[in-house]
Amino acid sequence: MSKSFIKSCIATLTFSAVALGAGTGTAVAAEPMKIGYTNWADVMAVVHVAKYVLETKLKQPVQLVNADIGIQYQGVARGSLEVMMGGWLPVTHATYYEKYKSEMDDVGVLYTGGKNGWAVPAYVPESEVSSIADLAKPEVKAKFNGTVQSIEPGSGVMRAAEATMKAYDLGAAGYKLQSASEAGMLATISRAYPQKQWVVATVWSPHWLFQKWNMRYLKDPKGSQGGEEQIHAFGSKQFASKFPQAYAFVKNFKLDLADVESIEAEGYSTNNYEAAAKKFVDNHPEKVKAWLPQ
Numbered sequence: 001m002s003k004s005f006i007k008s009c010i011a012t013l014t015f016s017a018v019a020l021g022a023g024t025g026t027a028v029a030a031e032p033m034k035i036g037y038t039n040w041a042d043v044m045a046v047v048h049v050a051k052y053v054l055e056t057k058l059k060q061p062v063q064l065v066n067a068d069i070g071i072q073y074q075g076v077a078r079g080s081l082e083v084m085m086g087g088w089l090p091v092t093h094a095t096y097y098e099k100y101k102s103e104m105d106d107v108g109v110l111y112t113g114g115k116n117g118w119a120v121p122a123y124v125p126e127s128e129v130s131s132i133a134d135l136a137k138p139e140v141k142a143k144f145n146g147t148v149q150s151i152e153p154g155s156g157v158m159r160a161a162e163a164t165m166k167a168y169d170l171g172a173a174g175y176k177l178q179s180a181s182e183a184g185m186l187a188t189i190s191r192a193y194p195q196k197q198w199v200v201a202t203v204w205s206p207h208w209l210f211q212k213w214n215m216r217y218l219k220d221p222k223g224s225q226g227g228e229e230q231i232h233a234f235g236s237k238q239f240a241s242k243f244p245q246a247y248a249f250v251k252n253f254k255l256d257l258a259d260v261e262s263i264e265a266e267g268y269s270t271n272n273y274e275a276a277a278k279k280f281v282d283n284h285p286e287k288v289k290a291w292l293p294q
Contacts, residue, residue, distance in 0.1 A: 028158070033243050036084040042206050042231075043086040045263035046110060048277035050085060056281075057292055060246050070096060070154050077103035079236040079273050082243060086278045089176060091226030092156030101147040105240065107233040107250050114229030115205040115217075116160050117147065121212040123196045129142050131219035132164060135200065136173040143198040146174045149188045150202040153179050160225050161202045168222040184198035188274055189213060208264040233271055250291035259272035260282075 038048045047064060054060040065081060073093070075081035077100040087093055092114075119134055129140055135148075150161045158179060165171055178183070180188070185201050186209060192199035193213055200218070203209060217224070233250050240247040259280070266276035281288055 010081070015175065026118070030059065032063040032081040033246055034063045034065050034075075034080070036065050036067050036075055036081040038069055038086065039066065040086065041208055041264045041268065042204070042260055044273045045206075045260050045267060045276070046231075046255065046265045048171075048267070048273045049255075049280060050250070052274070052281050053253075053288060053291060054246055054249060057288065058245050058249060060243065061196045065164075068094070068152065068154060069156065073097075073100045073104075073234070076100070076234050076236050078224055079238050081236065082239045082246070083107065083233055083235040085110060085233045085250075087232035088229045090114075090229070092116060092160060092229055095159065096156075103237065105235040105237060107235045107239070107247070108253075109230045110233055110253060111257055111260060112228065112230050113205070114231050116157055116203075116216040116225045116229070117203060118161075118164065118200055118225070119203045119215045119217050119261060120200050121193055121196070122216050124198055126216070131221055132168050132170075132224075134200065134218075134220060135170060136168065141174055144175075144200055145198075147176055147178050148200050148202065149178050149180065149185050151180060151182050151185050157202050157204060164220070164222075164224040170281065189215075206261040206264060208268045211265050212262070212268075223254055226272055228288065232254045245293055249291055252291045252293070254287075254291070259287075275283045 035047055035050065035140065037043050051062040051064060052063050053159070067075065067235060069086070072081060072086075073082040073096040076084050087097070089097060101135050119262070120129060128134065134140055135144065150158050152158060158177075161177055165175065165177055186204075187207065189201055190200055191197075203215070207214065233253065235247065235250065263273075263280050266279060267273035
């Protein structure tokens, strides 16, 4: 018996087994879809809800891919990511959007009411510091140690902060813009708050930090931080044809600002965004029903 004949028999038997398995309803694992995300509280809340619904309601495996925001836009445009769920427009991510918009699909607005700004703890007297312009006062600068705490270089928040520094000429006033991760920014507030030290940070809403600490936004008379933002889901050009059920879900996927904040708060307090997402989904069956393809 020749080796080629034996190989032919094995191939035939293997094909038959697969065919029989398909005929008897044996499940074939679906290809996982890749969702880009950053370790920012709002994005963590949204993507974990999406992942839970996709996997439990639509049986669609999901692979979460952690990447800087610029890499996410690039990944969606190139098709290495199916979707990202943290696109802030019209201002925060305008540069990325303009660069990649022709290579992406704007799947839809996930929620509205996003806001960027600079915030200080409420114990910083408003009579001394009510707006970003007040930071230039020498006595105020000394109490803030001439530092504005921001997040990652390349993030929309950091880019807006750089524009604000220029708009208010804070570099000339002796300020430096300190970059860090979101965790680093939060750690700076956490260290300052118990001692009532003065600190100013670049922050955004929705975010659980406003529930943990009594913070207030500084007024921005020059409008350098922009206004209300819409948070979009951006998909690859192949997303709709490759994962039609998942695409239909993402198109229907809508949250309120309060929803995002509650998931964030639960995820932060338990250090478990997966459990927070499950809790939210299980407690909001009518919302979930509206998201699912009909």
